[in-house]
Amino acid sequence: MLKEERFRVILSQLGQDHKVHLAELSNVLKVSEDTVRRDIKELADQGLLKSVRGGAVPHSPGPHHFKDRVEYGNEQKRIIANKALRFVKDGQVAIFDGGTSAMLIAQGLPKDMHLTVVTNSFPIASILEEHEKVEVLFAGGRLLKNSFVTIGNETIQYFRKFRADICFSGICSIHPELGVTGPDYEESEVKRAMVESSREIIALSTVEKLGTAEAYYVCPTNQLTTIITDQPDNLDVFEIYKSMGIKMV
Amino acid sequence: MLKEERFRVILSQLGQDHKVHLAELSNVLKVSEDTVRRDIKELADQGLLKSVRGGAVPHSPGPHHFKDRVEYGNEQKRIIANKALRFVKDGQVAIFDGGTSAMLIAQGLPKDMHLTVVTNSFPIASILEEHEKVEVLFAGGRLLKNSFVTIGNETIQYFRKFRADICFSGICSIHPELGVTGPDYEESEVKRAMVESSREIIALSTVEKLGTAEAYYVCPTNQLTTIITDQPDNLDVFEIYKSMGIKMV
């Protein structure tokens, strides 16, 4: 088999799956992983792909570039996302935060739903590319590289300009008296801006986070409209929140 | 068997399989591998195919759906990017626009260079993820989905907040009297904001774009500091720009 044939296979699979693995290619092409590695290096030098540990990804970041970073395996979050989808209605303005839960919601949105989404998350913007009727308004700011979200004062100011119908905010700690809190100062500040810019606030959490608190304050608990967890809606721990007028799902 | 007949067979098989192997052809054509090699060399000289180790592949290689990626390897733009890299200095604040030229520059930046990059392009932000010492400030705004850049008033306002050292702006039309112009209204507006926020402005263009004009105005030509093209710096057409105090590279 010619080297060029291997190149074709590699690029072709990359075009299809948006990623290739060394071991897999080694099997398919019947050559050693070393050779595949060398092939990938050569293609990378030509700018045709980007070599990464264990394989390669497309070099020009297309629609799927950020999506592929997500772990979709988490069943809890998937349950939460499915529950959350019921709350979005056609024509709304929605704020999505940068967590993986919100990402799964975006992923699950009907392709023909008309929506305006305000977000500070590259992955979410990337996912919504395929949703033709969704207009994406992206919050500028300083880029947090590992998580691909923007933060900082600019981001906050951007969210403040909106009055959204609904806001999906990922897992923070929620405590009846201590309020909603998060582990990172700047991200918590951004979350507050999101929450304060929205009429309806859907908190996405797991039961373990209920009744706990962390260092940085986001908002009072009674500001939440709904708390979505991965559990049935009739747990005892939910009572205190229900009594505060929060819908538990 | 005539040489021409062999040529026919080779090209025919190439059209069918997108590849030919020396050993295989040697069998089919009943001639030595050396002869096949020489045949292929001759066809390659005529530009009818591309000779590779062990055989040959079509001259414009690869399936068509990779055209966009192949365009990435565009030699012209690579030349331009290499020239442009000399202008970036450690510690600067740089504005990058959303074109592929600017993308190639970002890609070529030394991994250890300390830099602040302001951009409205997802791909550029993504490329710069690996550059640990580069801080990325991302301009918010309405997301243009197909090209993954933000545009609109918000984007413009974001750029206006900066006073950058250097700005890399991709191919627009450049005319001595009519100024710098572009084919899209909103993108041209954003480009203007970028240009007006920077001390030094490096225009990335090809010689064909020089002396032409399009519908939407970006800035006066003499506002440009440098024009980088894929050609040597001593062309006659460059004189008019040099006389305006613009550095031609």
Add this chain to the structure above:
DNA sequence: TTAAATATTGCAAATTATTGCAAATAGTAT
């Protein structure tokens, strides 16, 4: 932190290219 997975490097074997050359072939003018 350790343990596992992946990368890098150097190297020898296998494959393919290149070169020079002599024999075979084809073309041409007598």
Add this chain to the structure above:
DNA sequence: ATACTATTTGCAATAATTTGCAATATTTAA
């Protein structure tokens, strides 16, 4: 047809490239 020349072909020696392997780093995940 013959002699002559130019081209083509196959072969052999040599050079270059590619490939897989093993030993050694390096990175990642737990």
